[in-house]
Amino acid sequence: MNIISYHELRKISPQKAREVVRKVFEANNRNVSKTAKILGIARATVRRAVYDCLEDKSRRPKNSPKKLKSEFEDIIVEEAKRTGFRYRRLSTYLQKKYGLVISENTIKSVLKRNKVPKKTRKTKKGERSLYDYEALIPFSEFQLDTKHLLDKESLPKEVYEHMKNYRLPRYEWNMIDVATRTRFTAYSYELNSTFGFMFISIVALWLRVHNVRGRMKIRMDNGMEFCGGSERKLNEWNEIFEKLDLQLSPIPPKAKHLMGVIENTHRADDEYFLMIHAERC
Template sequence: MCRIPDEPMSYKFQIKENELLTKLKIIRLTQIGGHSHKKVASIFGCHRNTVASLVRQFVGLPLANQLTLLSGNNLSLNTVNNLLSPLLAKSSAPLGHPKQASDEEAYSVFWLFHERGWRVGYRSMWQKIKRSFSDYASIDSWLYSLTKLTSRQIRTIYQNFELRTIKVRTKNGQRAHLYDYAALGAFERMHLDTKTLADQHSLPSDVYLNLLENKEIPKYQWTMIDAKTRVRFVAYSYNLNAEFGLKFLLFVLCYIRFTWNNWETRIAIGFDNGIEFCSGSEEKLENWNRIMQSLNASGYQYNPHFDIRKNLIERSHRVDDSHFLVPRGLLLTNKQSFLEETTGFFVYYNFDHGSSGVGMDDKTPYEVLSSTAIRNPERLMQFPVMILEDSIDTIRQTVDSFLFQAELKNKEQKLDEPLNQKQIIKTSTKYRFFEDNAQKVLTQY
């Protein structure tokens, strides 16, 4: 018997190129050439049991198929595939795992992703399910059962169904960070913005109609966010006007200054050109900065055409939609339930919601704030959720002294001389002042 040279490629690599043709070559060497299993295994670089198994499977085929495959005729690839298909290797992957989600649970997550429009990552999906259905035990037991899923189980569902969120990348693939978050201090850079609660572009129709038609629910959300820690100070209102914008801004600054006593840290606040702020007016912005000077703070307006600095606070609005309004929007039936739900949400946001933003490393605002030099950070994060129409008198008593001081300085600069007592009293008549100091008023509030 002539010597057969070894194959240039091992059996392991050849079956990756064409599995059935490789197996047919082995079968012909044993059945036609009469070579032993050990010899053929040596030629192909595999174990003799592999050869024996292939021969055993081949002998089990119909006799007509065996004769056709062993004939010297040139067979087409389709013919070989059809006749040898029973010899194709079967997957050795496990069919399941005792801890994986059931098929019904997997299809429920698939339905939430596609039909409900919850096109978020698996961690956000896990958080949304818990917040949406945690109190559904008596309403819908099946949706409530989804809250028992772990984030790892939901990740597996995402992998099995190939669920992918839409990501927008720059042309060169690089990410431009807004700040150097490692060097940035807490409450050095802040952003102020308003949001319409009834947003048809981000809410389901039933939630949207509830927020739009219910007259007891405020229409606008006022948010001031710290870039370093993502701590947010929030209020609501039924109307938008510049007085609310300025006095909410001053009230938050007073709260930070008198609670933390960090007067040496200069705070820069960015906001858009809306009518509730400076409306794009440089003169009005200069007046606001004159008022904020006593609080060691200043504001700036975003470029009306393009400004990436507003992206941070705009991204925070998505958290309000996906983690609060979408899962809890139908529970907002009156003013009392609205205040209870919003207070509960911002406790969750500050202390339990991990942020995936740059510099956050999936930590909560409380965890990031605790890593700074601030003492008792939980006290700073107890800012009350308020409706501005109901609380504007308290806010005026707190911040009007800063408006009064700024107006006095402005008049003295124009007159180029100190004001007399009559002028000071006349100027003070349009302001409301608190009795002692801002700290006492804030504590009382």
């Protein structure tokens, strides 16, 4: 017959293990040393089982001087639900917006403790890279796109209201070098092809002035702020920009995935600029 030791019984049920200690203790004339010897435990363990309660006491410390303040924890939970960020991006976001330096592990614990749900994104597996990045020459391949700042999909409601009330620019123009991720940005109140032509010209001239000599190719969509799908207009623009050794290359219809590099910058703008700084303007 196998006899279960005190330590094995304690793993099954701490309460039953202490009840056994009390029975042995009473059967041996309340002798602490003898009880400890029979059960193979320390005398202090016998005293705790006899004179304390049967349930385990909480191991939570009485004082936690480094514990995160409740108001900071409320901010973490609120911003996590509002933005959908997880611990890594949320740590950077809180530092930039509130000046709070909180470690990623602390934020992870707060989110887990408050059961903040994680937002998931569907991604397609097995897709090829847009470019051969190892062979890519700096300032040779660009992506060009615009962003409607009041699209009411990616920013909190209060940010949109602030931008409307203070009549901030409605449109953001972006051109990014794929190899170096160098980005050129401008803002406007209107969206038309005149501004599109001016933006491309300014960026191209700036690059040429700063000794960028190679041929440049700009990938863009078929929006009305550029060539709008017009073959005649595209040829006219390319003829003009050929003097700067620059070529415009529109993407095919319904091929927005080819603009993945510039689209990611829109998301970064939302998270690390507009969400934080728009209401300060």
